Amino acid sequence: MSVGLIAAATRQWDAVVIGAGPAGALEAALLARRGLAVLLVDKAHFPRPKVCGGCLNAAALAALQAAGVGDLPWQLGAEPLSRLQVSSRRRRATVSLRPGAGISRGTLDAGLVAAAITAGVVFLDGVRARAGLATDQGRPVHLSRGSEQVTVQARLVVVASGLGPLPVEDADQLPATVAPNARLGAGTSAPHAPPQVPPGVIVMMIGDGGYVGLVRVENGALNVGAAFDPEFVKAAGGLGEAAATLVEAADAPLIGNLLRSLRWRGTPPLTFRRRILARKRLFVLGDAAGYVEPFTGEGMAWALTGALALAPLAAAAATSWNEQLQRHWESEHARLVGRRRRLCRAVASGLRRPWLTALSLHLLRVLPQLAAPAVRAINAPPRRLVEL
Template sequence: MTLAETRSLSDLQATLWDVVVIGAGVAGSVAAREAARAGHRVLLVDKRHFPRRKVCGACLNEVALDVLDQIGLREAITSLAGPRLTGFHLRCGSRSIHVPLPGGLAISREILDATLIRAAIAEGVEFLPDVIARIGPDHPTTRVVRLQRKGHESAVHARAIIVASGLDGLSLSESGEWTTRVVASSRVGAGCVIEESSADYAPGTIWMGTGSGGYAGLVRVEDGRLNVAGAFDREYLRRHGSPGVATQCLLEKSGFPVPKQLLTAEWQGTVPLTRTTTPVASRRVFLIGDAAGYVEPFTGEGMAWGLLTARQVTHWVGQAVSQSQWSPEMEIGWKRDYRRLVQTRQRFCRVWTRMLRSQSLTSMAMSAFAAWPWLTRQIIERVNSHREQGKLADECKS
């Protein structure tokens, strides 16, 4: 059932908002909820209607679940009955490895994101879907957000703005304050959800095929459907004509069965994935989640990064709401927290994705994993470890 707006567009202008959040994905809806729990008056806007699909591997790792636990949402998400993840099965040509992957959960983005928005609304957040938002000019004590819906335009003022608009740069496009650097060789993402209930691709495992042109991961979600998501070289996609055919080719080459509806499914694509946008804070605006930067999804951490930044930004948003003047301290503070929480991990992820581009290096790595299981455990711990994230979050608080 579509999530209804809680305030109409024509009804918004009269309110001075403490916080406006642009984008109601995982990062935006959690940031909005946290801001409301801190006592702020919050408006959450998104250009789409919800529930909506989104290209994503649909796997929440242990770090993500830990953040949800700390903010009191773990139960709400685990009760959605997404299969618990216990393993990761990787194939490249004739090689394959199966490694244990403790602690994760697979949930479709339709259900996950709608649940998080409902949780935000329950804390008093006002929600407005189907509206394109853009950052406008700043005034001494507020900043403007322009809202647009099918020819109807409106503008609201806020003391703090959180940009959680994912890879779409439109919300930042007007002011000229931000620069997005996209890595030239960056892959693009594509995904679909398939209604098929064969015995292939058992629930609880991430099944991933990788080859020279990209990789694709398949996982069963809460209702047994098969979530398919991959990252591909742009040339590889062009050569194959469609993401369905590209994925089919990749699966066949890695010896995976091809789901019957792969070619007829409704595919979605993304812009090039590996990018950074700077500055992450500027004149009452804070960037979180993919809007601040993203790398290819091989290690499956994107939602964890979004949730970590959503929780952590609350402190700086509180400062911006309570202080009439924007101070460089807030800009420096959020930049420092963001670097500590996310950028170091993104560097690690970048190394992996670079290595995966070489078939021979991937094969060597798979042989090493098979020979030395402790190495695999170390890497999973690095990607998935909530202990390390907890340490970082504590450091950011101090």
């Protein structure tokens, strides 16, 4: 059995964090900085790819700043982003954005994990975790790597496992409602961005079956994120073909063949709600707490601001659990992301109406200032970010 698993099983942990995406890695770092013994586990081997548009918006950058790692994207070579170019049916409009950053998730998440390790977190990758049932003292967490299995003891478990089923034994107590018309996420990358994806610009193309976003990330590489109706993917014959068909109709016939040639990854259905976000000795954070769609590019901002807001509650919970903490987290989470999710749902629903997309693009072309309030609302950091 590997040394890491044996060593993990011989310690009592204040917190075990399941999932080392932006939510879990930042939460682990914040708790370790508060003096807690923290184990962070991820089932993937790091650095790992993750289906994502790779755009940190201004709110996400503000959250990293508040967490004391504001320079991290730039140290990792992120591309500054300042404009959004949207196309549909050969119509195109460009709007200015508050400054953001383009960075691949392999690089960003590995950087956040490295910052967590510097803060004192013990990190195990390639390890699948499942939280057991609560006792008065905490929860067991079952860890497996291939055929090796151990159980560790945690005073608190933070589940930041992203989309898909919760790796929790009493997951039925934390039900999720998946939207009947939920789209699927998809993503890919290439070593060099083509000229149609210029520096500083998020290139977004909208079609009847979904949308595709392309951006330049570190080292001039191309990052692609997309959301499709499942039937559209089926009819096209796969994710790459769906993306190529969509961009060829939208604005960029020359990119179609590039997208066809790349290796795509998909996600489970994107849109779901989870109303209960905590059980005894356990909190749910990040995408695992609910998600809408990627068009507004906010998921990482939600994950990072959520991690900042949860840290004081989680630190208190690791010392002694009380029922108030659950209600406190649910109301804090609703305050932080509730309004933004409603806005994102409204945009997602508008995108399903081709006439509305065409009208919006026309208005944006003739009156680009119309977009300013929406762009401000999407990018604005919450009024109260917990600072360290």
